[in-house]
Amino acid sequence: MSLAAAATNESLAQTSNVLIYSAMAVYTLAFFAHIAEWLFGSRSRVARTAAALTGGAQESAAGQIEIQVAQQGGATAVLERPKIITRSAAGTRNIPDGPGAHGGDAQGDLYGRIAVSLTVLAWLVEAAGVVARALSVQRAPWGNMYEFNITFSTVAVTVYLVLLALKKNVRWIGLPLITTVLLDLGLAVTVLYTDSDQLVPALHSYWLWIHVSTAIFCGAVFYVGAVATLLYLFRERYETKLATGLTPGSFATSVLERLPASTTLDKFAYRVNAAVFPLWTFTIIAGAIWAGDAWGRYWGWDPKEVWSFITWVAYAGYLHARATAGWKGRKAAYLALIAFGCWLFNYYGVNIFVTGKHSYAGV
């Protein structure tokens, strides 16, 4: 029987555990480096937002600020080439992005770079841990919640690092991301830990590779979108306060000043969520096909199916909200957060509190 060959490899499993713990240690160092970045960054005072708002801000009757600023656009600065002038949409605040956590402080920036380097290292170690786990069981490392968690954080960090590598302005997400990665791994190694083992027959399927991997990926990207959305809400309030002449608290000023402008955060969150929405649709459909093979019906309103559906509808609602006048901005952002809440509940809530057909070997 092929079972003998598929027996778990204990020493590899052990190695995987050691790697995961090491990754946690390095992430912790990265966490402190980020804290240092924020602390040093607070020394510099860069009140760009207020400057942008007061430097010629005009208030219209509706109380919205409309400043139109010409910006140098994507044209490569070859002199002979015509330059492109871009003009923002009417009604948008034209506020520059914050400088990032380091706040323009050289030492802060250094710590930030150290944090990113440490994150890369931790990510490598963690990825190796996931791979070792997969090798030890000779299957996709997605059989139970422990494996799900370690893969999830690896993928979330991958998304972040890829965006960084593409020179996107995302370093500001570093601290919140690393914090939750540590939380996620902490939960994984304590509450959710499961020894490496084979799968129950219902999970023997190539759909496991397809359905679960896309589900994890979507979750990781939705997560990044949710962090951006949350920060958008804070930053938007901060900008509104400044615009209406109020003085935000000094802590808020110090932290929020360094984040990208609310429009940037909003756009980033939208792009991220919209980009992954088709994949989430695919994930649900792949799940339905698998359910059709495994349980004899492609849709049976099992709790997991219901919550995937709710998540999907919530994100569709968010996308609609963005296209509907009167629902953009904060309202749409709340919808995005609710949608991510649904995703989270579908993972933790449904797995732990609700019984359904979706079984994970040992939680």
Next chain:
Amino acid sequence: MSKASTNSGTTTDKAGATEASAARDGEAAAPDDAAVAPDDATRGVAATDSAAAAPDSQVRDDAGELGAAGSQLSTAPREETALGGPTLSLVGWLRWFWRQLTSMRVALILLFLLSLGSIPGSLIPQTSIDELKVQDFKDRHETLAPIYDKLQLFHVYSSVWFSAIYILLFISLIGCIVPRTWQFAGQLRSRPPAAPRRLTRLPAYTTWRTSAAPEAAREAAVAILKRHRFRTHISGDAVAAEKGYLREAGNLIFHIALIVLLVAFATGQLFKSEGGKLVVEGDGFSNTLTQYDDFKSGSLFNTDDLAPFSFRLDSFTATYERSGPQLGTPRTFEAKVRYTTSADGAERTSVIEVNKPLEVQGSKVYLISHGYAPVVTVRDGRGQVVYKGAVPLLPIDNNISSTGAIKVMDGYRDKNGKKDQLGFAAFFVPTYGGKNSGQMFSQFPALDFPVLNIGAYHGSLGVDSGLPQNVYQLDTRKLKPFKDAKGDLLKTTLLPGEKLTLPDGAGSITFEKDVKEWASFQISHQPGDAWALTGAVAAIAGLAGSLFIQRRRIWVRAVRGADGVTVVEMAGLGRSESAKLPEELAELAGTLHSEAPTAPDPAGSSAEQTVEAEGAEK
């Protein structure tokens, strides 16, 4: 040229703005002005327009200003801002209601309600999933249950209120798609709208003076845009081009695919049939109604729809984890079957696994569960065999401890030759693990140490009462227990090959050295599967088109300026702000520029102005 300063775009420069707006008012006027305009052009003027405009709705805000050029870049319905009801007349009300229903706002609310409405179904037990759990819930919550019942919370997904939400949503969807499709078809037939008067108003803009003739520049622009697969035509002094229609098409396809999905799902529910059948190794099944153990079908199903096929279970194999913390967890289940279809009558073999149903003639045969069927032989007092066969027993735990009943209904006569019936309560463990408070238990699911416990009765099995009977349970109400020496129920534990002799020459029961496995199958037929899949694939494709493709317009105006030099202006408009549009415009402008290069600066270039502008940025 290109004295335009590289401004960081962080502050507003009022002086520049006034100057720029002045410059723009005289549009393609003096070349100098035209050259300076781009930099500061868009500022001050913009601050005066569109008072309470929301971000991103630029297209609509500017529609007035840009005319046809800015309109219809999307077929999204316009939001009715005034919520006030119509005046009185019934038709008026209906029209108002319809407009509300098909508005994006209501679609949004309905989507929200739909997700809210599906929550209770995941938290409260549902009859369609587990009737026993529902019963249990009802027993435990005596006050709550009737209320839940009234609210149809035990079958949320077929409840009136849930259906109402999604039916409204789909009416709204259809009401939304039809006009949008018309509108889109119209856009496809007509040409991209002509250039707006002031190209400087557009989100991405560039200009330069060229020595090429205006006609030549326009021709070159048409060629370039066509090469980039824009729909392009010349209207007046400008070229109008548009690209990315697939976005709208994708969006429409997505919404239509949702309707296809729903219709397919509904068809499946109405015409489906689904039945279960337990088959012992060596036995078979043929697909007719009478052969099913249980059978459910949709309200429009017709028994003639059952596909004519049959199969035989050759063997069933299960393997389990033999060590480690997950000892006993199942690893593989395989049912080897031979099947024939009436189509050609040929016999084929197949292995059905948990994730691999057998597909035959549009039906699917799924492996659902399995268990053991010990083979027993029952003899009467004279040693004559009155029953011999494998008795399927139902598993009651993960280690497949199983219970069931052996019923000898006819053919048995007691020692006096009188007709009687025998009933045996059976308890079986595949791997004997000892006894727990008198009851033996199994410690492993495989057949390592099978033991059968039998309790013997005789009398009436109650099968003639006309009531449906559970084949796995013994109805002992009209049965008399055989007694052991102490006067208790005659009950004993048998190993394979062992025999229990009934008292007073009543006969015997033998546990043969053979334990078969049984597998239960679900045979389902659900038409519309293929449609559902098609709809799903179309939905994803449409969605990808709708979210990843930008619809955008590009205009190129080339006119001869007052000094006789050609001024080229290029501008782009997208549906939403995106960094891609300026990049694309830059690329196109670069290409066009190489064919219509910058003209030498006329005398008296405005060097001071540049300096001034730069200074203002600081």
